[in-house]
Amino acid sequence: MRGLFDETAAHYDRINSVFSFGTGRWYRRRMLKRAGLRPGQKMLDVAVGTGLVAREAVAITGAENVIGLDMSPGMLQECRRLLPIQLVQGDAMDLPFADKSMDFLSMGYALRHVADLHKTFSSYHRVLKPGGKVLILEISRAESRLMQKLLFLYLGRVVPFLSGMAASRASRRLMDYYWDTIDHCVPYQDIITAMKDAGFHDVRCEVSCGIFRAYMGRA
Secondary structure (H helix, E strand, O other): OHHHHHHHHHHHHHHHHHHOOOOHHHHHHHHHHHHOOOOOOOEEEEOOOOOHHHHHHHHHHOHHHEEEEEOOHHHHHHHHHHOOOEEEEOEOOEOOOOOOOEEEEEEEOOHHHOOOHHHHHHHHHHHEEEEEEEEEEEEOOOOOHHHHHHHHHHHHHHHHHHHHHHOOHHHHHHHHHHHHHHHOOOOHHHHHHHHHHOOOEEEEEEEEOOOEEEEEEEO
């Protein structure tokens, strides 16, 4: 999986604009603010990728306060080219940061890639200061069968095809993988339960367009 992300890093922003239905920047910035990110707060963006969430965080709290973490050297290289923030290679389930060192933690559309929710959320809770906020953006299965069928046609067929045409074969494989992880994603109720079990309070989930979910909580 790391190799696939490395291969597609240069094309990721382009194919993401197709994949995300154009929700883009306004949605990410709006959710960061709704989750509680404020100017001057120190924030960790897990699975930073090319920096799509981190860019909006920089506009709120400043580049000097944002740290990006990712397992993919290729994604970190692309992010480094685009954003003047501190970048670290690492694993979401074992964050290489001190206890109670962050005011805010975000993760954009990458929770489907982690192997263990409980380890991941426990790691997040550990690095957040008491009262620190977390925001996890994710795409889930649609509750409507008709909507899920339409998603399959678009995300499972059209987007991989367009990604392969516009970018590379690796991009098509990545989009095929993305659809598989969405189609078999963990139910949102399980994610909420896992966050609470890890020690988060005031956990809630806001839904947009029936599939975009924003999980928020307080350490």
